[in-house]
Amino acid sequence: MILLNLHAVPGLFLIALGTMCVGAFADDVASTQLAAVLVFGVFPFAAGRISARMGLKDRVFWMPIWWIGMLGLSATCLELLNISLAYGWIPGVIGIAILNPMYKRQEDERGWSRARSHYHTMSIAAGGNEFWKSATEALFCPKHSEMTDEMVAQNRQALQYMRNHLVGSADQVVKASEELDDLENLMLIHLRYASAAKNFELSDKDADHKAKMDQVMSAQLQKVKVLTQSQRESSVHAR
Numbered sequence: 001m002i003l004l005n006l007h008a009v010p011g012l013f014l015i016a017l018g019t020m021c022v023g024a025f026a027d028d029v030a031s032t033q034l035a036a037v038l039v040f041g042v043f044p045f046a047a048g049r050i051s052a053r054m055g056l057k058d059r060v061f062w063m064p065i066w067w068i069g070m071l072g073l074s075a076t077c078l079e080l081l082n083i084s085l086a087y088g089w090i091p092g093v094i095g096i097a098i099l100n101p102m103y104k105r106q107e108d109e110r111g112w113s114r115a116r117s118h119y120h121t122m123s124i125a126a127g128g129n130e131f132w133k134s135a136t137e138a139l140f141c142p143k144h145s146e147m148t149d150e151m152v153a154q155n156r157q158a159l160q161y162m163r164n165h166l167v168g169s170a171d172q173v174v175k176a177s178e179e180l181d182d183l184e185n186l187m188l189i190h191l192r193y194a195s196a197a198k199n200f201e202l203s204d205k206d207a208d209h210k211a212k213m214d215q216v217m218s219a220q221l222q223k224v225k226v227l228t229q230s231q232r233e234s235s236v237h238a239r
Helices: 008-023 029-053 065-080 089-124 128-138 149-164 170-199 204-235
Strands: none
Touching: 008 029, 029 065, 029 089, 065 089, 065 128, 089 128, 089 149, 128 149, 128 204, 149 170, 170 204
């Protein structure tokens, strides 16, 4: 881990821009306190959430920027009430504990909504560039929750559409079909584990195996996305 990653740069730029805008007005005690709330709380929180909505994984001191904003907002607001900074971070931690799962759930919901939209476009396209462009985004594996039966059903149908529209030499088509088959099998394994976990607690061995299988599935999904991009380029050249 590093203290700062490249995904944090846009958020830090927004924070710096906001800081410069309020700096000129912090000319007395009251405005200085308000500026502290903005600079250490509101700006980092807003910048971090904007970065997250853009799909960036910003990290500063190993934390998402919006976490730092939440802690800063808590500390600076309570300081206005003459509450010691030693306790000022506590509401921020509680806020993070409440908001973080909610934001993760919303991220999965937005991703699933986009995938359904692309799947609809893909299902009515008869191959070609538009088909493969949508195919790249039609497959969906949630990052923060388990795949549902509906998600797996859509993914399997999308994979079948892809099989029906593969282009290239016979060997290329066979290899591509195998990649699609591997992803489908991994999704079915994931679904079996997810269904079992709903009914009873998985053993440590099963939980560890599920985690490894999920990692393999994510890696295979990336391979298939590369494949769809290759097929899209091939379909353009075939015109």
